[in-house]
Amino acid sequence: FTADGKDVLEFLGNPANYPVSIRFGRHRLSSNEKLMLASMFHSLFAIGSQLSPEVGSSGIEMLETDTFKLHCFQTLTGIKFVVLADPRQAGIDSLLRKIYEIYSDFALKNPFYSLEMPIRCELFDQNLKLALEVAEKAGPFGPGS
C-alpha cells in the first residue's frame, strides 16, 4: 500500500504517476518499536558510559551488526540522535551533526513545539528528509562519490 492507502499495483499501473522512484530499504520501524529501541538504547548507553575504562567516556557512539549500524550522537545538553543505517553507509557523522542543526532550527525555534514532546513540525520533517536524501545519495564512499 502507498502512504495514502492506495494499492501499490494500481499506483504503478497509472502512467500519470510516472516517473516513479523506487528505493528498497529496511522495513520501517513502527512508533512502538522506535520507543522500545530508544528506551533500551538509552539504558544501554548509560551503562556503557559507566562501564567504560576510559575516563569521561562519551558513551556508545556506534553499534555494528551484520545487517545494520546504529550511530548515536549525544549533545552536551543530553539529547541523543540515533541513526540506523546500512553498514556500508558513510557520512553518518556529518549527517548526525546536520540533524542537530535541523533540530535546533526547526524544532527548538518553533514557538509551538514543547520540549521533550514528539516533533510534529512540517519544516523539520521536510529538511530532515532532504538531509537524508543527500546522505543516501552520497553512497558508501561519502559525499562527492
Next chain:
Amino acid sequence: SRELFVLTYGALVAQLCKDYEKDEDVNICLDRMGYGIGIRLIDDFLARSAVKKCRSYSETADMIAQVAFKMYLGVTASVSCSNAAGNEFSLILDKNPLVDFVEELPAERASLCYCNLLCGVIRGALEMVHLAAEVTFLQDRLKGDAVTEIGITFSRKAEDRKHKRN
C-alpha cells in the same frame, strides 16, 4: 536587521512596563522569558559553534563572553573571576546593542533591569548543560554605573556533573 531586533526588544520592555506596576515584576518577567529562550538557544549555539565540552567554570564563562555573545549580539565581553573559589565571574560589556536607543531609565523605573532577558537566557542555557547558576546584573550603565556588568555564580561543583550525566 539588528535594528529591528533592538527595537522589538524595546517595545517588549515598554509593554511589560505598561502591564506591571512594579519594576521587580518586569524584571522577573524578562528573566522568565529569557530562560525560555536560553533553554532552546543552547542547542543552536552548540550545533553551530561545534565547541567541545568546557572543562572548568572559567572556560564556560569565557565561552559565553567570547563566542556566544559574539554569535548572538555581535559583541564580546571581558571576563574576570571574582572569587577565590573560582565559581563567581563577571562579564563586562563594553558595548550593549540592546540599549543602543536608550539613554537612561525614566525616573519612575529606577530599578528596572532593562536587559534582564539576557540574564535569563544565560541561566537557561547553562541549566541545559547541567550547570546551575545565578545570573544577575551587577552594574548597569543605564542606571548610571560606569560599565554594564553581568555576574554569574555557578552553584554546583563541576565534579558532580560527571555522575549526573548519563
